[in-house]
Amino acid sequence: xxxxxxxxxxxxxxxxxxxxxxxxxxxxxxxxxxxxxxxxxxxxxxxxxxxxxxxxxxxxxxxxxxxxxxxxxxxxxxxxxxxxxxxxxxxxxxxxxxxxxxxxxxxxxxxxxxxxxxxxxxxxxxxxxxxxxxxxxxxxxxxxxxxxxxxxxxxxxxxxxxxxxxxxxxxxxxxxxxxxxxxxxxxxxxxxxxxxxxxxxxxxxxxxxxxxxxxxxxxxxxxxx
Numbered sequence: 001x002x003x004x005x006x007x008x009x010x011x012x013x014x015x016x017x018x019x020x021x022x023x024x025x026x027x028x029x030x031x032x033x034x035x036x037x038x039x040x041x042x043x044x045x046x047x048x049x050x051x052x053x054x055x056x057x058x059x060x061x062x063x064x065x066x067x068x069x070x071x072x073x074x075x076x077x078x079x080x081x082x083x084x085x086x087x088x089x090x091x092x093x094x095x096x097x098x099x100x101x102x103x104x105x106x107x108x109x110x111x112x113x114x115x116x117x118x119x120x121x122x123x124x125x126x127x128x129x130x131x132x133x134x135x136x137x138x139x140x141x142x143x144x145x146x147x148x149x150x151x152x153x154x155x156x157x158x159x160x161x162x163x164x165x166x167x168x169x170x171x172x173x174x175x176x177x178x179x180x181x182x183x184x185x186x187x188x189x190x191x192x193x194x195x196x197x198x199x200x201x202x203x204x205x206x207x208x209x210x211x212x213x214x215x216x217x218x219x220x221x222x223x224x225x
Contacts, residue, residue, distance in 0.1 A: 003049050006084045010056050013080060017060060023144040024137035025059045029128060033058065036124035036199075041117070043198040050090060050117040053081075054097040055124060073098065097121050103186055106193060107162040114195060123199035126190045131206025134187055135213055142179030149179055150221065156184035183214060 001009075019027040037055040041048050057080070059065070061073030077098060081091045093115070100112045101122040114122070128134065142149065154177060157164065165186075191207040194200045219225045 001085050006086060007049070007052055007056070009084060010053060010080070014056050014060060021065070022140070023065065024140040025062060025065060029137070030056060030059060032128050032133065033121070033124045036127055036202075037121045040123055040196055040198045041120040044116050044120055044196050046116045046120050050093050050097070051120050053086070053090075054094045054117065054121045057081075057094065058098050058101065058121065058125060093117065101125065103190075104162045104165050107160060107165055116196075119195035120199075123194050123196050123203075126194060127199060127202055127206060130187055130190050130203065131209050134206065135210060138182050138187065139179055142182070147177065147179050150217075151178045152221075154178045154181055156181040160185050180214075180217070183210065 014030055015027045018025065018030060021027070034052060034055040037051050038048060040046075041051040057077050060080075061076040063070050063073070066072040074095070078091070078095060081094060086094070097115075097118045101118065105112055112118075129137065139149070187210060188207070191200075191203045194203045216225065
């Protein structure tokens, strides 16, 4: 099977699983990340096949959507890549990107080797977590988890561990957190974690938009506007 056919079959597979998903990790998130990753990849001279395949598959079996089970993604993604006849070296590259690009890996503090393809996909995923789209996704996820919008008594965690991040992401109770805390615990940090020069330019504007939103939110919450 040629690479374009593999990409098309992969897209159909992912759409079938994630279309209508309600946490903000749906098919349209995949499409946005795919398009962003390819745009960044073209500028950064990356292997666009690896970029596109990793972008398409990066949320299949996500532990956040599988009750915290970290074994689901490797089985589903690895099995699908083998079924499609993706070459072993390419499967390994795609799986490595998906297995190591998450924010929790950053919280682990472990050094991750990043190819240019890795950087393009990770940057695209992080860009979709900030700006106007990121704001929408953050509140969609909060609603999906049944969290309150904002609780002034809840203070964002300043030293968030990977374990605590996973617990908050997976558990359906509030774990003494609210949706707004996610901005301070993760989203406002992402601008400085972007890899490529191409994505850094996009991240600056999206970050500024979030800061403006939060300023307005707090003013409205306090009845000043």
